[in-house]
Amino acid sequence: MTPVIMYSCRASDKLRNTLAVATAAITFILTLSLYRFVVGGGEIQLTLFEVLPNLEISMRLDLLSFCLAALASFIWLLCTIYSIDYMAKEHACGRYYPVLIFTLGSCQGIFFAGDLFSLFVFFELMSLIAYILVIHEETEEALKAGYKYLVMTIIGGLALFFGMIIVFELGGTVSLGVGVILHETSLLALLAFICFLIGFGMKAGMFPLHVWLPDAHPVAPSPASALLSGVMLKTGAYGLIRVIFHVFSPEMLQAAGWNNILAVLAVITILLGSAVALTQTDIKRRLAYSSISQLGYVLLGLSILNNNAITGAVFHIFSHAFMKSILFLAAGAIIWKTGLRVIADLKGIGRQMPVTMGCFSVAALAMIGIPPLNGFLSKWTLAMGALDAQMPLYVLVLLVSSLLNALYYLPIVIPAFFEMPGDNNHDHHDDHELEFNVQEATPRMLTVMIILALFTFIFGLTPNNIAFSLARATAEFLLLGGAF
Amino acid sequence: MEDQIARITSRLVVPFIQVYGIYIILHGHLSPGGSFSGGAIFGASLVLVALSFNLEAGSKQIPHNTASILESGGALGYIITGLVAIAMGGYYLSNKAAGFPMGEAGSLFSAGAIFIITIFVGIKVASTIVTLFYYIIEGEK
């Protein structure tokens, strides 16, 4: 039920790796085993113990938490498998794996949290532990980025704390199981909303709080950045969903117009993220900025607050998790093999590492939103939602950003396949020619990427696939009034 | 400090001062004064010796170790007296209620526990003053 946090043993490398994978797998299977129960509309609210009067650590299971938990544990499983090879030549693995699994635990904790307080506890736990992942490289740069990350995290945590206290003060409870807590708008409630926006938006890389993200994600080891981008960003979005539907109510937000704050920020996030991504030369930085803009879609979907839009948002959480993981893992594979990070140097790499770059291109195309990949589906649904809400402007935004996506992904993909290394005859590029005589990444890494790419296809090709229907069901469930 | 007049005077005066100090301590419950002032007077007399003769003479009168032992002992005696009151069934430091023998009002032994306590406190104060003086003048410890 509750994912058990396990510590990998430090005794031997092999054992540790196996154990880490096994833990992730067990978590995944455990989570999956809840599927039947959840789809049947089941909900569980479980109080573990009371920290303070009316303030307890509790667990809760419903459709939304199931979706995300399943997603998270799946990606985690794959990333852990990927890490085994990737991390083999890195230092301090004894620290890396336990932290990885611990983060998974707290991440699952976030998704299964039964009230804001435990959500907050796990959220902080995850953010702080993830710090160790961020600075894993221990370079000057990493430490700097890590420090930024840490400070922002703590600011976000404090904002959450503030918001939570206001909710507790106004509503007398912070449980997510009672449905809507705050019914009336007031200055304090607005303050609380803004605080939550700051706290969760921080994590989700929302403008203007995204500053930590482009620094932190690239410096982490690639599997970790895949997780950071693919899963941990989503915890912020998840938190916002919870707040919007279970603390406030959609009707109330719409009536008060507060969702417009979110919408405006989301639009800025989308456009800004895409635009800045264009100017980046480091591949991982570009991916990180792209994450910002993609999370903007999710937030936009949330701010529109109707069925289609929310379906789109939830589905986009799924699809982005898959896509971004592939991208980061592929980038990681390239860096691992060649040590190159600058995009201009990657010309022709598709010939040496066809599978890796193949996966990369699939994901990039999905990002752009080319049918029949999953990115298209989520954008389509989002656009439908925007139209439903009489907001054609948002559709325009989506289109513009897709265009921008194309502008910054295609220059990676196309030269990788169709140009020879060192085409543009700059002298220093010649040095790399030798290094390009590289083989593909290890089979294990490839398998992971291929599996993810397959999922991208599957989710895109069949509109009634399992993820989409889950997202649809979740949206309905949420709009029906959240918890009962 | 080696002054003839001071020496002779102090040699004359010191016994009287000491007796007066003891008197004040013992009669604390009958007349003005008590353990604090009496102890101070007694202690001051000891210091006077040290001042008017020299430090060795003073420390011969009451060695340092003795002084610090007396200091602790005085306080302990005070506390124990208080505890005895509890043992005898009264409150802490209670006097008559705990059954200390009370004399007739106005006579020397008329105050039960207070009398005992006063003596202890007097010892404590006198020895403390001596210790403090040496502590400052010798400046070590």
Next chain:
Amino acid sequence: MIDILNILLLLFLIVCAVGVAYIRDLLSAVILFSSFGLIMAIIWQQLSAPDVAMVEAALGTGVISLLLIAAISKTRRTE
């Protein structure tokens, strides 16, 4: 009549205190302070608190001055 005596004593007290504050020779300040203490003792006697007066005379004047002089002898005499 007794009031006037008291007031005079009090005035003397203030003078002593101000003097202590302004004299730069520490030994003189200590002597002034001990006279301050003695006057204080007299005032307390006037205020019908003989035991306090006694303690002040013994401790406040005697012992403190003694300790102060000892300390000054160990350190510096002028401010």
Next chain:
Amino acid sequence: MGFTVHFPVLIVVVMFFTAFISPLLYRWARKLAAPAVLSALVAALVMAAALLIQVQQTGTYYYHMGGWPPPWGIEFKADPLRLYILLVVISVSLWIFIYALRDLGHELKTRVIGWYYTLYSVLVGSMAGIVLTNDLFNLFVLMEICAISACAIISIKEDRECLEASFKYLILSAMGTGCFLLGVVMLYMATGYLNYGYLYQALVEAFNFYPLNIFTAAALFIVAFGTKAALFPLHVWLPDAHASAPSPSSAMLSGLVIKIYAFALFLMFYEVFPRVVLEAIPLSEIVLWLAALGSMFGSIYAMLQTDLKKMLAYSSIGQIAYIFMGIGFHHSLALVGGFYHIMVHAVTKAMLFMVAGVIIYSTGVRKIDQLAGIGRVLPVTMVAFTIGSASMVGIPGTGGLISKWYLALSALEIGRPIFVLVILASSLLNAIYYMPIVINAFMHQDEFKKEVKPVPPVMQFCMVVGMVFIIIFGFFSKPVVTLLEQAAALFF
């Protein structure tokens, strides 16, 4: 009631008894001195716990010294709140003492250790007395004893900084006491009582006749306790004193002593001055704003420090401000928060000073920037430091969060969200100066260069106990909070 009736006074007396017997023991039977103090502390702890249970069943009761009833006699009061504080004081000092046993030999000369035991017991005894007493004059005497012994456990390490710092402390503390005594006289002039309960009743009436006296007294009390508890503008003595003292003393001073004075101010505000007085002048308001300023400035000053112990000392200024806020809000939840913070901060800060002590003991390093990479060589120590700083910042799962939670909640409850912001901002500042140390300690590339002595198991044990307690406070705070809520409800 049986024999427990004597416990309030016995707790104090046992400590003083030990204080006087330990130099004798140290002289004649050196091995027995430390166990004597230890057993006295344990005995006091047991008595305090028994008393707490007793009081929870039978309610508040009073103990009259020597059987003299108030208003003339000396009175001790045992109610749940005081016993809670007492329990915190005694258990934390027991814990610090165990640590001190090992550390003292390193920092002090052998000759004075016996005196250290004496002073330590006197300090604990006088703090227990301050907590329990129900009488202003008794409070004064005990405060002086506490101040002298607190200064003495600083100056017992005879180096220049300690001596100077403790002299500064002594003078300012004497000023505080002077102000306090003047305040006491003012109240005595107005009412003729010194007993809290009697004063409380008499002041309601006296307030009509002598408002000025009473205001002056209140102001003087704020100055007096503010000085002693390092309320913001009166904190100047604290950093030097706490930073230069031997580590167990710093732990004691920062962990407990300043809080005792804060508690005494609380008693003044809630048990001595009736509501009429406090409503007539914005006393709590003053305390509140000073506390708010203190919580910010303490943290800002702490950021500027290069010496680890000095930084911890400044951080105490910021943290004590939370307790003052708890007093100033005039709300039961705030009291819960403030008192919970007394406990949490006592444990946390004591542990942090222990960590500093261990670092000094085993490497001799005091400067923050020399700590890089130390986490690799002293893992337990630095994990303790991490948890301690997490609690200071208020990371969930540590005790610091709970007290902040209550404080913030009550700030909202009385409709002043600005103070929530203050609390949050100061938490952020805390994070800014604690976190780099932790990061540098663990994540720095360079190896730690200095030679490292192994940390004795006793010290490690003490730090582990501290960590465990901080985490317990973070998760299982309910019994304490319930106790505090009951206790705080008595005042409203």
Next chain:
Amino acid sequence: METLQGIIDNYYYMVAIILFVIGMYTMLTHSNMIKKVIAMNIMDASVFLMFVAVGYAHGSQAPIIRDNAEILYANPLPGALILTGIVVAVSVTAYALSLIVKIYRYYDTCDYDEICDIRSQE
């Protein structure tokens, strides 16, 4: 005029307050440590004076039991308390002086400003 009368009636209090202020002023402004200690004693003494004056009723006698029960006694409580207070003050003084002597040995001065100078030069 009424204020003046008030001052004359309460001259003990007035003097006590003046002394308190003088003491506090000297204590906080003078940099010589021994001066500080003396001033601290003056300050304490002024508070004691005030305390005793509170307990004193005009024309009352010392609180010693005599045969004649008709006498107006002064309140003995302040006296008893001040005894304690004086003792405490003496002990603080003694402790402070011993500190001064030690500080002198390290710094060769007992002036606080000079000590600060010395420390800042290091």
